[in-house]
Amino acid sequence: MHPIIIIGSGLAGYSLAREFRKLDKDTPLHIITADDGRAYSKPMLSNALTSGKQPGQLATADAVQMSTQLNATIDTDARVSAIDTTRHTITLNGKDISYTRLVLALGANVIRLPMEGDAASAVMSVNDLVDYTRFRQATSDAKRVAIIGAGLIGCEFANDLRNAGMAVDVIAPSKTPLDRLLPDPAGQALQQGLTQLGVNWHLGKTVAQVNNSAAGGYQLTLSDGTTLNTDAVLSCVGLRPRVTLAQTAGLHVRQGIVVNRLLATSAPDVYALGDCAEVEGLVLLFVMPLMNAARALAKTLAGQATPVTYPAMPVVVKTPAHPVVVSPPPQGIEGAWRIETPEGGVRALYFDAEEKLRGFVVTGSVAGEKNALAKEIPALL
Template identity: 35%
Template structure:
């Protein structure tokens, strides 16, 4: 494979910007175009539901200083949306009338918040949280609100609920699940997050669904639940998950996965020659798990971007890094490494769940550490990474009381 003369990256978030950065760091000297719909230069998403939403910062973590892209000859086209791919012609068209030929193409189009498919779900005054502008608008709304309803109890929903309480609003979280985050953490650890929010004044409406958003053209008044109760609200945040932006890939005939992502092989290459997909949209065949995984987290976006660069230049190395994410809510901070199968793996806890000072391990039937999450414990990060990366086979007692650095 000869070195490409021109690489186009569609999507100027962390994944796309990381790919562009890695290409230049590896000495790629060809034409490099990074285009994205957002009007801002590339930034990281985690601060939007944390520091920015809390009011600790007015800016996100920028991937690079403003001058970096010019200095490294990266043509950054902000506020430009790709509208069509023509793989046969190796051509990208955009909404500004641009036509861009490429030798290699990277799709890093990310995700969009899923809408709430109920009557009133399009009323003005409903909020979503995905972009910097979303976060700033929502922060202002939280500061003025008396009553906030958050629909959804995943990571965005729970972090936003904590921010709304920080701003002094009365907060209710509605979710059809029995516990927040249970699909990721299982019931026992999910109960820690339920209790944390309850102790901080959040009202839960678990096991319930929103049937209607009430209001008019002037804005929302609240939500009506499937059981008939109505919850008054000045602000309603819809946080019911994200959908990968795969319209370009679908229209171009690329293979899609069952979960709606773009199928890529272990080296992040799609079904079309010279087109790669990274970040939220990539349904990546992971050699560790022997099946496809699609991960919508910061570390994967950054990792995919750095990894795809040498493959664009002729290598074909598999992406082997494991999922990682973190959260900060009230006085709880945690990091999660790996991927647990909650139907199969057993939970082993080191420390005190009730005190929110513990490490949770998910152990496979064969005794391997499949995932680990440290909560308000910060000394064992490297050891936990080694346990998960190394398929360490350990006993429950070793995890509960042994020296973790000696087990990996």
């Protein structure tokens, strides 16, 4: 019997395999991954210094242990190059392998901004454990790190590197950090918390050039002509779902690989979940949505068709200098923020035209209100 093939060993691929094995111990499972197949929790990459962890300690199991735990064949360092949805095969190293059902858990690519300067290629990014290991090696003696981007990952790394005693500069074109998720007062509160920790901000600016510095390290030239010196540059400017493999195979793709609530793509017996998937129009590059998807898809693959549900899934931003929890209002919902600033925090509530709570941001002293608020928000799916 041909196996169920899962492409990807990130949180999406491995969570699905675990959930499936709770329901079906025997159906052959074949996991194929372009990385080394170690199991790790990606969110821990941006607070590993604070939690005193070396990169290697973030892995909870290697591929051999995962293979035993999951009763699955796992191919590591193996990149699938094509899918033939008519013949039900994938191509790996020039060989075709048949599947009964195929699951795409391919993740997302980091966005790389075009950069000028003789050290432009030294700009790093972190989207997996191997990247992070490289980053930690490159910064083992660093005293200063410049972060490009003030989104969730940029702010988390700023807090973490600062906790480890490094001087941190953050450069971003926005007026406030996390401006796509937070109304201004909440962004300002986060900025202030990180400033008190010692983070230096260069907002309203971009990086024009990265050059080697005669004094060692790098010199960044910003869009307003100012310069700053640093020992390492980390780019955190966002992620985009990996869609090329699916697109080339003729699957319906928009921002992500398009799936319905059964996580089924436009091709028979092919499913997608995690960062690569667009579920009923929603592209949510976070852990909670993929966990919900893994539980539902496991049941579907085990024979009980189960649509995914998305309750409100607040995102906890790992910035202990000023904790932030955000449940963004769904796109296209007409409404307005109502913002209060109690001592030490910000409470921003998004109400729709019918006065229903549809999103919230709570920071600092009121961050603990997240669970109570999340219960008031209607399910996304």
